[in-house]
Amino acid sequence: MQARATDNPAQVYKADNQWSEQVRQTRKKLAGICGQCMNRNVRVQTIDGHTYEGVVVGSDQSYLHIMTSDVRFFGPYASNAILTLVLYELLVITLLI
Template sequence: MDMYQACRQHMNRRVRIQTRCGECYEGVIVNVDRDNVYLRTSGDARISGWFGPGFGFGPGYGFGLLTLSLFTLLAIFLI
């Protein structure tokens, strides 16, 4: 199964995503397109990446929408 299908199968579920670089992200998959998966993160998660319109880029704390390229994904785990 390719990553697009795996992400579609786990829509609206809490997951941990591991990238090929070894980074891990936790949140709920809220959308998937052919290039990206969109992960809603919790308020206590330390995250880095794109946080949606107006949120900027870089490490930080807070609720946001994290966009990850499907090309960089290695694994998806239900939590």
């Protein structure tokens, strides 16, 4: 009998337990903060250095949703497009007055 690849899959990557716990804690903390920013203008910077501005229209335990008119992603005709950002990739959230 010949073994199939699905019978014994090769693991390519496994996250370190300490790192995984840190990500879970950070995600939980950010979810609470994002909930407090609902319907407010924010500037968000990601760990990759990208910056976005918009109004927080939603968040959950994994994502932040901001309404933006950023033409870099949605073109010149995109008004009030929703951008979804992963919580653990956020570096800075700034409230804009």
